[in-house]
Amino acid sequence: MITHHAEARLWLLSTPCTTSYAFQLDADDVPRHVHWGRPLSLEQAVAVAADLPAEDPGGDDPGGEEYVVEGGLRFGAPSLIVRFDDGVCGFEWRFVSHTVEENLLTLSFTDRVRSLGLDLNYRIRDGHDQIERWAVLTAGEPVDVLRFDSAAWTLPARDDYRVSHVVGEWGREFELRRDQVPVGETVFTSRLGITGQHAGPWLMLDAQDAAEGHGEVWSATLAWSGSRRITLRRDPYGRASWTGGFGHDGLVWKLDVGERLKTPVFTGLYAPDGALRPTWTVTLVAAVILGLGYGVYLAVDTALVTEVLPASADRGKDMALANLMTSLPFVLxxxxxSVVLSSLGGYRSLFLCSAGMSVLGAVTVWKVKAVR
Incomplete structure (x- = not known):
């Protein structure tokens, strides 16, 4: 559910189970983060916003912005960096309008001086607690885009924070790493151009007190399979935040008049009662069972394939073709x-396509009655 308090200039997104997400516009039209956590009513969110400090405790950085732009007293990593043809940089917020269509909220802004539009999008889905965010930039004049992140996420102040993320290599995928979040900036990036086992576009934060069944956890995943960067920041006053999106330092998108640039979706999830992860003992037992079962299946399947090949003289060629058919899906x-997810109905359509391919594969081997 998406609600709006016009007087406070505040929006509240409420997911079905565990999460409320709130932000508001200040007197200068700058979107400010208010709350991401346990459920709040609209009146409670307005009260929380009223208690937030008007400026940073140190007086040197306003902080807490919903989407960080370049310019002014801002010293954290910006989500948006633009440069116009005359060398002018930065974005000055001016609110235009907001729209709500079912579970999609769109806030439209423009620069106060230059012809550049920015839309911030928020979407919640029935039956889920995730919040999907992305941004769209529309050029009314030529502009170079040096950085354009999908979203920035802000967490409440805590005495300490721990970040969890995954790294790996072939045969050791998804190795969990957990580290204390230092004061300053920590960058999670990949320039490989694809998503692989080296570093996943996901991170999770907790206040060093979360376990399987207790403790607050905030996490986010970037829906992008190319080069990317996520910058995690912790300030001296206990607040943590991160901004992330596609691309990396050195890339420039050039937009001409009327052209648009849309970011991938950055999905955030708040869990109030633990990380909901299996225990290490269960993980080890599951790894043994899965490894044993898959090993037996692979050995038997390979032996069976050699017994049903049409001609013994062509087994080498046929096995090479079978290996190609196994590897080709990873390319195609x-x-x-990506087309199915973006244009043909999302994950439901993708799963239906997978089921259809499984049925088709079963049909193609129906004539194999027995081995020789």
């Missing part, structure tokens, strides 16, 4: 899946 499926 990602672009096909």
């Amino acid at each position: 499926v990602p672009p096909i899946a």
Whole structure:
């Protein structure tokens, strides 16, 4: 559910189970983060916003912005960096309008001086607690885009924070790493151009007190399979935040008049009662069972394939063809899946396509009655 308090210039997104997310516009039209956590009513969110400090405790950085732009007293990592043809940089917020269509909220802004539009999008889904965010930039004059993140996420002040993320290599994918968040900036980036086992576009934060069944956890995943950067920041006053999106330092998108640039979705999830992860013992037992089962299946399946090949003289060629058919889906499926996800109905359609391919695969081997 999405609600709006016109007098406070505040919006509240409420997911079905565990989460409220609130932000507001200040007197200069700058969007400010208010709350991301346990459920609040609209009146409670307005009260929380009224208690927030008007400026940073140190007086040197306003902080707490919903989407960080370049310019003014801002010393954190910006989500948006633009440069116009005359060398002018920065973005000055001017609110235009907001729209709500079912579970999608869009706030439209423009620069106070230059012809540049920025839309911030928020979407919640029925039956889920995730919040999806992305941004759209529309050029009314030529502009270079040096950085354009999907979203920035802000957490409440805590005495300490711990970040969890995954790294790995072939055969050791998704190795969990957990580290204290230092004061300053920590960058999670990949310039490989694809999503691989080296570093996933996901991170999770807690106040060093979360476990399987207790403790607050905030996490986010970037829906992007190319080069990316997520910058995590912790200030001296206990606040943590991060901004992330596609691309990396050195890239420039050049927009001409009327052209638009849309970011990938950055999905955030708040869990009030633990990380909901399996215990280490269960993980080890599951790894043994899965490894044993898959090993037996692979050995039997390979032996069975050699017994049903049509001609013994062509087994080498046929096995090479079978290996190609096994590897080819890793090349073809990602672009096909991206089209299905973006234009043909999302994950429900993707799962239906997968089911259809499984049925088709079963049909193609129906004539194999037995081995020789």
